[in-house]
Amino acid sequence: MSYIDDIPLFRDMNKNPDVYNLxxxxxxxxxxxxxxxxxxxxxxxxxxxxxxxxLGPLAANYREVIEALTDIRLKPEFSSHDxxxxxxAERRKIVLGFLRQILDDVQRYVTVVNSFNIIYNSQxxxxxxxxxxxxxxNVDSERRIIHNRLISDLKIFVRLVNxxxxxxxxxxxxxxxxxxMPDRKNxxxxxxxxxxxxxxxxxxxxxxxxxxxxxxxxxxxxEAIKEWAFGLYGDLANLDDDLKEALQNKxxx
Numbered sequence: 001m002s003y004i005d006d007i008p009l010f011r012d013m014n015k016n017p018d019v020y021n022l023x024x025x026x027x028x029x030x031x032x033x034x035x036x037x038x039x040x041x042x043x044x045x046x047x048x049x050x051x052x053x054x055l056g057p058l059a060a061n062y063r064e065v066i067e068a069l070t071d072i073r074l075k076p077e078f079s080s081h082d083x084x085x086x087x088x089a090e091r092r093k094i095v096l097g098f099l100r101q102i103l104d105d106v107q108r109y110v111t112v113v114n115s116f117n118i119i120y121n122s123q124x125x126x127x128x129x130x131x132x133x134x135x136x137x138n139v140d141s142e143r144r145i146i147h148n149r150l151i152s153d154l155k156i157f158v159r160l161v162n163x164x165x166x167x168x169x170x171x172x173x174x175x176x177x178x179x180x181m182p183d184r185k186n187x188x189x190x191x192x193x194x195x196x197x198x199x200x201x202x203x204x205x206x207x208x209x210x211x212x213x214x215x216x217x218x219x220x221x222x223e224a225i226k227e228w229a230f231g232l233y234g235d236l237a238n239l240d241d242d243l244k245e246a247l248q249n250k251x252x253x
Contacts, residue, residue: 058228059235062099063242065161068202069096070246072165078198087183088199091164093247098160100243102153103236109146110233113226115139147225167201 055063069092074084116139119132162169163177174196178184184192215221232239 055235055238056231058231059239062232062239065204066096066099066239066242066246068204069161069165070249072202073200074198075200081198084195084198087195090183091160095157095160095164096243096246098153098157100240100247102150102157103232103239103243105146105150105153106229106232107236109143109150109225109229112139112143112146113229116143147222150225150229151221161204165199165202165204167203169201171196 072088072092073079074081074088078084116136119136119139122132159177163174175192178192178196184195187195215224
């Protein structure tokens with residue numbers, strides 16, 4: 001199953017957290033807590049292999065995430081475990097592919113915002129006010145669609161990173177989310193716990209978690225998204241190259 005096939009599931013999980021984050025029953029929860037490892041080994045953040053200075057600070061954060069996800073492995077003692085290596089490679093492809101889709105939407109968003117500004121500023125030169133209003137409405141409608149999708153997909157991206165790779169993510173929440181994944185449906189609870197404990201999780205800096213808390217005011221939220229998108233726009237080509245390279249890396253070890 002490709003990451004494109006999984007996107008509807010991720011969006012449904014984001015819209016219906018009450019369904020996908022159901023509390024575990026007492027017996028399962030106690031079993032998980034009893035068997036989870038006392039210490040989750042995390043990968044030390046490495047200096048970027050590439051010249052971060054050529055990127056803006058926002059894009060540099062994304063490059064750190066891309067490189068960290070590319071470098072993640074199973075714990076050394078499980079490095080030859082083919083089934084979990086396969087899952088890890090697929091999850092990496094899902095998350096990186098999802099980020100690439102988000103960056104494509106950033107480019108569309110900036111283009112639409114620029115189109116909106118051009119139409120808006122052309123009011124004095126437009127003789128047909130109805131045509132002006134219609135054009136402005138259509139472009140603004142497209143902007144809103146991309147705006148809302150960006151917010152939703154960024155939240156999904158952060159959740160995917162947390163579930164699959166973040167050492168600080170709650171184990172019970174990870175277990176509950178993994179239990180819903182199609183590639184885990186044939187595993188018993190104990191087998192799933194063993195599988196999750198084979199991975200060498202990473203500690204992510206908060207700066208890597210993208211937008212942070214968005215303003216509740218719709219106008220301020222719109223401006224925050226706009227500032228974020230334009231902050232990335234100049235570095236999209238470099239980040240896309242990073243993602244292409246990462247997605248071509250098929251060997252997790």
